[in-house]
Amino acid sequence: VVDVGAGRGELLTGIHHCLPDGLRRRTRLTAVEVRPMPVTAPAAGDIQWLADVPHEIDGLVLANEWLDNLAVDVVTQTGPDAEPRYVTVAPRSGVESVGAVISDEDRSWLDNWWPMSTSDLRTVAEVGRRRDEAWAKVVTRLTRGVAVAIDYSLTYSERAGGAFAQGTLTG
Numbered sequence: 001v002v003d004v005g006a007g008r009g010e011l012l013t014g015i016h017h018c019l020p021d022g023l024r025r026r027t028r029l030t031a032v033e034v035r036p037m038p039v040t041a042p043a044a045g046d047i048q049w050l051a052d053v054p055h056e057i058d059g060l061v062l063a064n065e066w067l068d069n070l071a072v073d074v075v076t077q078t079g080p081d082a083e084p085r086y087v088t089v090a091p092r093s094g095v096e097s098v099g100a101v102i103s104d105e106d107r108s109w110l111d112n113w114w115p116m117s118t119s120d121l122r123t124v125a126e127v128g129r130r131r132d133e134a135w136a137k138v139v140t141r142l143t144r145g146v147a148v149a150i151d152y153s154l155t156y157s158e159r160a161g162g163a164f165a166q167g168t169l170t171g
Contacts, residue, residue, distance in 0.1 A: 001030070005064070005066030009047060009049075012030075012031050013040070016029055058145055062150070067151050070130060073086055077116055
């Protein structure tokens with residue numbers, strides 16, 4: 001079992017404690033997390049702690065609330081017929097400004113997954129291309145088994161109206 005974005009290892013710790021002894025001895029638990037293994041996790045021999053996804057995975061991959069923790073670019077349109085541009089944030093002040101015109105790759109991703117329109121209020125969007133690439137990296141390392149990503153989602157109509165009219169901005 002590989003837990004991508006394992007946080008403090010709670011999921012794998014729970015799995016470790018719930019497995020019967022015989023199955024526990026045959027099960028390899030791997031946490032993928034950039035933070036060091038917390039002292040509350042089971043003994044180091046019970047859960048392998050890695051900073052990157054293993055090159056080959058044979059088993060179950062879980063990515064619970066991992067994808068929404070990956071950074072995304074935010075883009076905006078400033079008016080009718082305006083090209084979408086990246087929103088930049090000054091590191092010290094946090095002041096936002098409109099930056100460069102978005103790349104062709106990001107434009108293609110937006111056209112497919114989050115079409116922007118100048119005729120309504122959807123003038124801010126998140127470019128999830130890097131999330132897609134990160135998940136593809138995980139899935140391509142799966143030699144046999146199943147990969148499951150668990151995250152919230154919004155339909156296009158939910159994202160286009162109400163509180164999410166300006167984008168979810170969660171990355």
